Amino acid sequence: MSNFIKGLDLCETFFNDIAKPILSTYFPKLKYTAGLIGYGSDVLGFDDETSTDHMWGPRFYLFLNKNDMNIKSDIFGCVLKRISL
Numbered sequence: 001m002s003n004f005i006k007g008l009d010l011c012e013t014f015f016n017d018i019a020k021p022i023l024s025t026y027f028p029k030l031k032y033t034a035g036l037i038g039y040g041s042d043v044l045g046f047d048d049e050t051s052t053d054h055m056w057g058p059r060f061y062l063f064l065n066k067n068d069m070n071i072k073s074d075i076f077g078c079v080l081k082r083i084s085l
Helices: 005-024 049-053 067-080
Strands: 032-035 061-064
Touching: 005 032, 005 067, 061 067
Parallel strands: none
Antiparallel strands: 032 061
């Protein structure tokens, strides 16, 4: 039996369990949308074990209001400082 996790499931869990609590704690009033977009097999739901050898792993895109773009570096720095991969 394989321990493979589909990329969309991995990314959703990563965001909900790790990134979202950080954002909620350090930027409680921040309005954003998060998601995974692109053309990869993991984004389209066609990934398998072979997909893990290229552009596969926990990630997300954070879409901010244009008024919050001035704190983009603070947001990313805060999240990166607090995650452990």
